[in-house]
Amino acid sequence: MSNKIHRILTAVAMTATCSAAVHAAPFTLTFEGVGNNAQILDFYNGGTDSQGNSGVNYGVRFGSNALGLVDEDEGGFGNFANEPTPSTTMYFLNGTAILNYAPGFTNGFSFFYTSVSFEGVVRVYAGENAAGALLGELVLGINSSPGTCSGDPRGNFCNWSAAGLDFAGVAKSIDFGGTVDQIGYDNITFGSSDPTVRPVSEPAGFGLLALAGVGAVASRRRPARGART
Numbered sequence: 001m002s003n004k005i006h007r008i009l010t011a012v013a014m015t016a017t018c019s020a021a022v023h024a025a026p027f028t029l030t031f032e033g034v035g036n037n038a039q040i041l042d043f044y045n046g047g048t049d050s051q052g053n054s055g056v057n058y059g060v061r062f063g064s065n066a067l068g069l070v071d072e073d074e075g076g077f078g079n080f081a082n083e084p085t086p087s088t089t090m091y092f093l094n095g096t097a098i099l100n101y102a103p104g105f106t107n108g109f110s111f112f113y114t115s116v117s118f119e120g121v122v123r124v125y126a127g128e129n130a131a132g133a134l135l136g137e138l139v140l141g142i143n144s145s146p147g148t149c150s151g152d153p154r155g156n157f158c159n160w161s162a163a164g165l166d167f168a169g170v171a172k173s174i175d176f177g178g179t180v181d182q183i184g185y186d187n188i189t190f191g192s193s194d195p196t197v198r199p200v201s202e203p204a205g206f207g208l209l210a211l212a213g214v215g216a217v218a219s220r221r222r223p224a225r226g227a228r229t
């Protein structure tokens with residue numbers, strides 16, 4: 001069994017950036033529609049990922065290390081299961097995955113992650129590209145272990161935990177870190193540090209834990225979804 005979150009290594013290409021748009025209401029980045037192993041780049045910024053796919057323009061721009069990863073059960077390279085929104089997640093093979101939101105945000109954010117062997121860490125900064133003052137930090141404990149949860153049908157990274165982070169000030173970037181190829185992220189929601197607060201567009205049946213505040217991490221098995229077998 002592989003202990004990496006993706007099955008096949010491929011080279012990643014280069015990048016281009018720009019920024020725009022402000023969305024006041026909470027919104028969630030599910031990564032659905034991002035290409036398998038594509039650089040996410042301007043997928044959520046009115047542009048495209050490195051494979052030419054585009055999503056809703058939320059004014060969110062990703063650094064060149066942030067990659068989409070599709071579940072291998074759906075034809076991608078992902079060694080994961082039970083992802084909050086099937087079948088695409090975010091991971092990285094170099095550095096860390098940096099998210100930039102030029103207008104800035106103030107009301108916290110939440111996300112889901114999976115990790116088998118190594119802790120992860122998420123940091124929030126006042127400037128873009130993980131620069132400026134560090135506004136908050138969250139250490140993410142290991143939450144998955146092969147053999148302790150069911151795949152869908154395959155995937156060793158099979159347990160997803162919700163995490164939320166509040167901070168003081170205005171943030172313009174989030175640094176999703178950890179060990180390369182060892183942690184996956186999904187459902188990044190802006191506008192609340194409480195993962196149970198969902199945008200209107202969020203699919204039903206995605207109920208999970210309640211937690212909020214700096215340093216709060218929880219790990220509970222998410223309920224089975226229809227996609228599981």
Ligand SMILES: [Ca+2]
Binds near residue numbers: 071073081082086087
């Ligand atoms: Ca899946």
Ligand SMILES: [Ca+2]
Binds near residue numbers: 071072082153154
């Ligand atoms: Ca799977």
Ligand SMILES: [Ca+2]
Binds near residue numbers: 083084085088089187
């Ligand atoms: Ca997803």
